[in-house]
Amino acid sequence: MGDVDKKHYTGHRARLRKRFLNDPHNVYAYEMMELLLGYVIRRGDTKPLAKELVERFGGIAGLLDAHPAERNAVPGLGPSTEAFLTLLREIIARYFEEAVKKKTAVTLNDIGQLGRCRLAGCPHEEVWAALLDNGNRLLTFERIHTGSVDQVLISPREAVELTLKYKASALVLLHNHPGGSSRPSTLDTETTNRLRQAMKAVGLRLLDHLILADGQCYSLTTDNLLA
Structure with missing residues (x-):
């Protein structure tokens, strides 16, 4: 990959992150997934994979609810990404459980x-x-x-x-x-x-x-x- 291509996706990722932080509700599901994948896939354009995942599983919920074997069947989704998604789902589950425990x-x-x-x-x-x-x-x-x-x-x-x-x-x-x-x-x-x-x-x-x-x-x- 040339320096021009690398500069393009690096600049795009920074702009997307800034837009997300300014208004988290005003980004598409695939853009959120693109940002998440960027923390695991440090080099390369994560946008195509993000779109593929959201489209194949019908959204973020479908992706996180899918069996690991289903996710691993997607080209480009390796062990590190699978571990990251599993961790994310566990965080969500524990967040909700802790919130329920606080209820009277x-x-x-x-x-x-x-x-x-x-x-x-x-x-x-x-x-x-x-x-x-x-x-x-x-x-x-x-x-x-x-x-x-x-x-x-x-x-x-x-x-x-x-x-x-x-x-x-x-x-x-x-x-x-x-x-x-x-x-x-x-x-x-x-x-x-x-x-x-x-x-x-x-x-x-x-x-x-x-x-x-x-x-x-x-x-x-x-x-x-x-x-």
């Missing part, structure tokens, strides 16, 4: 959003637990189990022990259905009711079980499926 009382919608931050694009089923105190403040949001592509086992004993560990009084269970319907399976409903009875026996509350799939969040409590 969380809602099921808050917990559903926490789940979306963690599980969008996840290729296998995972079970997460939101532990709440008596005032419905969030104490912690933790993964308690990882399963196969289409099935995950949930241990009532494990969930009860986790609730007691954090001195919580209530739990909201959440898991995902990768590539499937958000409607609960028979196993989901039966396991959840066993879990609710186990928690009730030791004076704890299972408030709900949320299922995430294809951008939708299903509540077993709302559909009166909890005994």
